[in-house]
Amino acid sequence: MTEIVDILISASFWAAVLRIASPLIFATLGELICERAGVLNLGIEGIMVFGAFAGWMAVYAGLGLWPGVLVALLAGMAFGALHALLTVPFGLSQHVVGLGITMLATSSAYYAYRLALPEVTSPPRIDPFQPLHIPVLSDLPWLGQALFSQTALTWAAFACAALVALVLYRTPLGLAVRAAGENPQAVEAQGLSVAAIRMGAVIVGSGLMAVGGAFLTMSAFSSFFFEMVNGRGWICIALVVFGAWRPGKALLGALLFAGFDALQIRLQQTPMGQLVPYQVFLMIPCVLSILALILMSRRAEVPAALMTPFNRGER
Amino acid sequence: MRLDPITSPSPARRLGLPALALGATVLVAMGLALVAGAEPLATLGLIVKGAAGTKFALLETLNRATPLIFTGLAVSVAFRARLWNIGAEAQLYAGALVTVVIGTQLGLPGPLALPLMALGAVLAGALVLLGPVLLKTRLGVDEVVTTLLLNFIMALFISYLLEGPLKDPMGMGWPKSPALPKDARLPRIIEGLRLHWGFALALLSALGVWVLQTRTTLGYEIRATGLNAEAARFAGIPVGRVLIKTALISGGLAALAGFSEVAGLKGNLTADLSPGFGYTGIVVAMLALLHPLGVVVSALFVAGIFVGADSMSRAAGVPTYIADILLATALLFMVLAILLTKVRVVRG
Numbered sequence: 001m002t003e004i005v006d007i008l009i010s011a012s013f014w015a016a017v018l019r020i021a022s023p024l025i026f027a028t029l030g031e032l033i034c035e036r037a038g039v040l041n042l043g044i045e046g047i048m049v050f051g052a053f054a055g056w057m058a059v060y061a062g063l064g065l066w067p068g069v070l071v072a073l074l075a076g077m078a079f080g081a082l083h084a085l086l087t088v089p090f091g092l093s094q095h096v097v098g099l100g101i102t103m104l105a106t107s108s109a110y111y112a113y114r115l116a117l118p119e120v121t122s123p124p125r126i127d128p129f130q131p132l133h134i135p136v137l138s139d140l141p142w143l144g145q146a147l148f149s150q151t152a153l154t155w156a157a158f159a160c161a162a163l164v165a166l167v168l169y170r171t172p173l174g175l176a177v178r179a180a181g182e183n184p185q186a187v188e189a190q191g192l193s194v195a196a197i198r199m200g201a202v203i204v205g206s207g208l209m210a211v212g213g214a215f216l217t218m219s220a221f222s223s224f225f226f227e228m229v230n231g232r233g234w235i236c237i238a239l240v241v242f243g244a245w246r247p248g249k250a251l252l253g254a255l256l257f258a259g260f261d262a263l264q265i266r267l268q269q270t271p272m273g274q275l276v277p278y279q280v281f282l283m284i285p286c287v288l289s290i291l292a293l294i295l296m297s298r299r300a301e302v303p304a305a306l307m308t309p310f311n312r313g314e315r
Numbered sequence: 316m317r318l319d320p321i322t323s324p325s326p327a328r329r330l331g332l333p334a335l336a337l338g339a340t341v342l343v344a345m346g347l348a349l350v351a352g353a354e355p356l357a358t359l360g361l362i363v364k365g366a367a368g369t370k371f372a373l374l375e376t377l378n379r380a381t382p383l384i385f386t387g388l389a390v391s392v393a394f395r396a397r398l399w400n401i402g403a404e405a406q407l408y409a410g411a412l413v414t415v416v417i418g419t420q421l422g423l424p425g426p427l428a429l430p431l432m433a434l435g436a437v438l439a440g441a442l443v444l445l446g447p448v449l450l451k452t453r454l455g456v457d458e459v460v461t462t463l464l465l466n467f468i469m470a471l472f473i474s475y476l477l478e479g480p481l482k483d484p485m486g487m488g489w490p491k492s493p494a495l496p497k498d499a500r501l502p503r504i505i506e507g508l509r510l511h512w513g514f515a516l517a518l519l520s521a522l523g524v525w526v527l528q529t530r531t532t533l534g535y536e537i538r539a540t541g542l543n544a545e546a547a548r549f550a551g552i553p554v555g556r557v558l559i560k561t562a563l564i565s566g567g568l569a570a571l572a573g574f575s576e577v578a579g580l581k582g583n584l585t586a587d588l589s590p591g592f593g594y595t596g597i598v599v600a601m602l603a604l605l606h607p608l609g610v611v612v613s614a615l616f617v618a619g620i621f622v623g624a625d626s627m628s629r630a631a632g633v634p635t636y637i638a639d640i641l642l643a644t645a646l647l648f649m650v651l652a653i654l655l656t657k658v659r660v661v662r663g
Contacts, residue, residue: 091318
């Protein structure tokens, strides 16, 4: 137990929690926007992979860090547009299209990587985002290191959560998005286009997923590896359910999840942790996600029209 | 835009649009070759030649198709009932694991060991999918995410076993299981040709699934559940029980892929036994429109692309990931083409 307490009072643990949570926050918000509008986006895993690749590659090719994030965002939106086109106006199975997008985006990233760097065995590094020094706050003892030693992208993730909550609950646009996922007939009755709202939501949401992926290569690490997203996208889908489709709760879920992840990494290093196979620790995130789904199943607040295609004129 | 159903699509529409989807995929292949600085037509030729140009290539394609038939069948059985089993990968490894454990630890004679290995594998695969389906029917937990996450959990579990209790003491430190004894391995169908009885078992399974779906009550119930679960429930079909039975069959089929790979081809278990056969099974099943006999054809097609791309990549220097891109595009084009055989796009 003392080992756990030691970990919990170390500043580096809390810094790690925020760092691990950041990509999850971006991608979970992205998925949440899609689902709130009524579209399940299983393209998330592949879009994160492509975002991780595209942002990193752009910087490696000479662009700045922020333009690199923009490249990732646009690439994610492009895959989102394809997903949206197939699932919204054509109303194709969101499961099949989503998995297809994940395969397409993942393999495209790997293909492009091999084309760009045919010979390398260890991937080249870029200069990633550096921790932002905030006057006064970053210099506070303990707190400065624990909470105020993050890169600009982490702050952007938190700002994003606030922005998504604001738009979703305080603007007519947000109302239209939520209504498209709850009662599309009512949206059409208002003279708005369900198709346009849903497509817009999927495109924007997919852009955020790609930025979440880009965080991995541009802030957390500085290179692109195959398999680096490693199921994070699927975990984000569980986080949306865990957060009851609300941005605030989803943010808390991502932080909680990151807390467990940061804890297991550190527990592996302790003498007690050495007795347990490391694979058990690595399973914890997946097991927690399944437990979260079970826990929330009783209190489901699923958008009523999630996964129901809307064909105008059909009842 | 709006979609209007077509009551009786013309044969030209029903055959032309899927053909167009395949043609579009070929165009994508040529485009990708061009991007890689290779000659597009020559690249296509190399893929076809690598997949079926020689006896060796053809046998390689049949071998690669074997696990894909099993996982394709597993997916098609489940998707028919709208049970989204994305966990064929985990079920495959569960089957492979039990195959190795029975084959290496019990010391049974071959004629007894092989059936027991297959049976144990089927049970293990069925059990792996039973959890998610019970969570779905009892608590309404979405099976997409649970089956997906189980793939990762199973991969870690296998990795642990291969580095721990199941590690081959003679393996020079590599994380692999001990090899099956000679008589606990699936023999070749024809002596001298590198094709094992797993392939025959796969064909037999396809036939079995076809009989199940077209000639049995359960097959009817599975289809009814998939078409409209509410209506099926109203008609007195025990939807929950049907889903559980579907899951047991689906998980068992996926596990047979693991059994056949271990007992027929590799002889032992490693963490890279499957390069995503479980996920590729989804493409196989969708390209076959979930038809069990179609799964055989589409598995051969998909295996051909993989084997052909591998061989082409060595010769032309185009990355092998071209195969995965082509499968994804074929999948997306095909589902769109199939939709457009049934509906017309109308403005307004």
